[in-house]
Amino acid sequence: AQTVTQSQPEMSVQEAETVTLSCTYDTSESDYYLFWYKQPPSRQMILVIRQEAYKQQNATENRFSVNFQKAAKSFSLKISDSQLGDAAMYFCAYNAGGTSYGKLTFGQGTILTVHP
């Protein structure tokens, strides 16, 4: 079965600084997607960034970038120039074909606090 592990229950960062959130996953599939979702207290699950496993280039979305290490099954999220609005719960998630077709598997989440 596929699993997603986020080893940091909580992280904090100073405004304008950089923070990295860790995620590892376990799978036997060769074709899959990885995601980082942000869930603020408003509850909306917001897609931050997406990475297709077949792409070697790391995805980037403005201040958010990933370090995708396929062989190590690692998928970390770097937030640059942190802003107060980045404070939220962050979930790493995995999606593949095969027997898990259409199912998103989430990690346990990391609560990010941003200090002014």
Added chain:
Amino acid sequence: DTEVTQTPKHLVMGMTNKKSLKCEQHMGHRAMYWYKQKAKKPPELMFVYSYEKLSINESVPSRFSPECPNSSLLNLHLHALQPEDSALYLCASSPTQGLGGYTFGSGTRLTVV
């Protein structure tokens, strides 16, 4: 329209009540999902509909009954719930059942008293 709309946003119901949650999208997505989320926990998949047909039921108790009347609408009918069913219920959609492209609604906060 790039949103998934869920109603109501909050719902309080007794254990003998019958209520329904509604989810709507107009993005032309053909796969829709129900997730249950407890506080400070990740969402857990409940049901998947693909082309209006139930594709996945994650062994959810029968007191939860999903319905997909058309490609834009997904309902979750609730009956005889227990207090432990209190949670945030999230709806999501994707172009097809498969890889990537999920859009989530903002959820219904359900409290069972």
